[in-house]
Amino acid sequence: MSDRSRRDFMKAAAGAGALTLPLTKALAQTEPPNTIPNDVIKGEKAKSMQWHSERPLTGSVPAHEHDFDVTPNDRMFVRNNLTTPVIDINTHRLTLKGLVDKELSLSVFDLAKEFRTVSMQGMLECAGSGRSAYQPRASGTPWLETGGMGCPVWGGVRLADLLKAAGLKPGAAHVAGQGGDPGLVPTAAPVIRSIPMRKAMDEGTLVAWAMNGSPLPWVHGYPLRLVVPGWVGSASTKWLHTLTVLDAPFKGTYMDSSYRVPRHPIEPGTKMPPDAVSAEAWPIKSIITSPAPNAHVKGTGPILVRGRAWVGEGAVERVEISSDEGRTWQRAELAPRPPLHPYAWRTFTYEHRPQRPGYVSFVSRAWDDRGNPQPALPYWNPLGYFWNGWHRVGVVVDA
Amino acid sequence: MREWLFAALFLAGNALGQQDEKLISGPGSTLTETKCRICHELQHIKRTPLSRGERADNLKNMKERGTPMTDAEQAVILDYLSAYYNREKPAPDPSPDTVASASDDPMEKLLGANGCTACHHVDKKVLGPAFREVAKRYAGQAGAAERLAAKMRAGGQGAWGTVPMPPNAALSEADAKKLAGWVLGLAGN
Numbered sequence: 043m044s045d046r047s048r049r050d051f052m053k054a055a056a057g058a059g060a061l062t063l064p065l066t067k068a069l070a071q072t073e074p075p076n077t078i079p080n081d082v083i084k085g086e087k088a089k090s091m092q093w094h095s096e097r098p099l100t101g102s103v104p105a106h107e108h109d110f111d112v113t114p115n116d117r118m119f120v121r122n123n124l125t126t127p128v129i130d131i132n133t134h135r136l137t138l139k140g141l142v143d144k145e146l147s148l149s150v151f152d153l154a155k156e157f158r159t160v161s162m163q164g165m166l167e168c169a170g171s172g173r174s175a176y177q178p179r180a181s182g183t184p185w186l187e188t189g190g191m192g193c194p195v196w197g198g199v200r201l202a203d204l205l206k207a208a209g210l211k212p213g214a215a216h217v218a219g220q221g222g223d224p225g226l227v228p229t230a231a232p233v234i235r236s237i238p239m240r241k242a243m244d245e246g247t248l249v250a251w252a253m254n255g256s257p258l259p260w261v262h263g264y265p266l267r268l269v270v271p272g273w274v275g276s277a278s279t280k281w282l283h284t285l286t287v288l289d290a291p292f293k294g295t296y297m298d299s300s301y302r303v304p305r306h307p308i309e310p311g312t313k314m315p316p317d318a319v320s321a322e323a324w325p326i327k328s329i330i331t332s333p334a335p336n337a338h339v340k341g342t343g344p345i346l347v348r349g350r351a352w353v354g355e356g357a358v359e360r361v362e363i364s365s366d367e368g369r370t371w372q373r374a375e376l377a378p379r380p381p382l383h384p385y386a387w388r389t390f391t392y393e394h395r396p397q398r399p400g401y402v403s404f405v406s407r408a409w410d411d412r413g414n415p416q417p418a419l420p421y422w423n424p425l426g427y428f429w430n431g432w433h434r435v436g437v438v439v440d441a
Numbered sequence: 442m443r444e445w446l447f448a449a450l451f452l453a454g455n456a457l458g459q460q461d462e463k464l465i466s467g468p469g470s471t472l473t474e475t476k477c478r479i480c481h482e483l484q485h486i487k488r489t490p491l492s493r494g495e496r497a498d499n500l501k502n503m504k505e506r507g508t509p510m511t512d513a514e515q516a517v518i519l520d521y522l523s524a525y526y527n528r529e530k531p532a533p534d535p536s537p538d539t540v541a542s543a544s545d546d547p548m549e550k551l552l553g554a555n556g557c558t559a560c561h562h563v564d565k566k567v568l569g570p571a572f573r574e575v576a577k578r579y580a581g582q583a584g585a586a587e588r589l590a591a592k593m594r595a596g597g598q599g600a601w602g603t604v605p606m607p608p609n610a611a612l613s614e615a616d617a618k619k620l621a622g623w624v625l626g627l628a629g630n
Binding site: 074075095096097098178179180181182184225226227228229230231295296298299300311312313314424 | 479480481482484485488489490491492494495498499501502505506507508509528529568605607
């Protein structure tokens, strides 16, 4: 970001907070004080957004509404654990404490002034994205097979730069993020998640204030959030106010009872085994974003099948499409990996020539560069995380 | 008190717009509805029947996340959900909620159904003032019942401190009057 655009952005960001406050108050008839009503959030989202629950607010768009190289703000999925707070960017501060030589307390403006700003496209996906495809059903938000993910461009500073500025003490091994989202009861546990230092120091891990060039929308963490791309969305703490450097993973319900997966496959429908591990990077996944399911295509001319593929760590190696329910597979054309955006999803295309009018289906599957395939059906797990089964879309070719 | 604490009072208002959302009637259904809808809609339960073991884990998780419930209440809820929302066996026919009707007092039911007891107690300050304190303040005033009934529906802030009471638009005027009359009656006892 140039100095000038940064200045303009900061002015806009400060203005957004100041102007919207009274409006929010007026609208907040039935919402907890100092929170953004769901109706306001929904008003900023695409009509195609499907809302899965009001409390907490969750919603996402179907696959064919993901047909963008960069996910627009109005199509980014919404997943709150609690409520959406009103925070004033002018008074908001980020504290960095714990196993550091020097504690930091910074405003959003300090961050932009004192650290190198970066702009990076990065994949975020809720751990439960695709949950509704698991049988038996797992408890939690019933994300569609293709909902609960998005890949916007984030603007902010590298978490690594903040950690270096504070100086790590011996034993510093994990970083916990805490956000200012209020619960509905005084006993509500704060949503605190930690990530290991390896990921905290990764060049893709950001403390972000911008999304696709504008201030973060309220529901996406205004004025400040973590972006831990490729990992389960809950690692990317919204409304971030405190970072704590620890010698071990944070101990709390959002680490110890949620966002856990069995270490080895278990029988579907059974309890979480005691040796479960924390859910971290997403496995390889691809979805078809065009055509839309059951679309009608005129004539037997070529059909362009387009989709997106991503993996939490490593790189997408290839994507294949089958137009005969898995009997044969053809390699799709995969856009090159942008060197400055290692955590961006990648667009793939495949041209299909239908033999005759009628119904035709497309199935996509991807491989990562470590040899991991996208499975037809992933192993079941009690909390319904990491759904990455093959994605199938059928269309009708009209004569 | 931190600002987010104020939000606590909202839970009484959460009944708003969700009066139609019910679980299958059975022993413990009212308690389960009251506790679970503090933070989420009941459809989270209805669309995902779980085995008893998974449900036990789920309730433990919810308690950790902050659901205000005693161990005894948690046990009642687990028994209820394991009977009526269990993927491993069909739900029994609806039956009266014998746990809720352990008290046959219609006023207690009205208080419970409208979420009043989430924040108020007869003699103790919880998040809101004790009902008896409210009764004492209004005692002897003209039109007290009407004003109190209106306040129950509209909510307010300031009279008892900074913690706001959320509006309860779903509370009918008739029920508000019944509740107001009962509260005011506590002044003399």
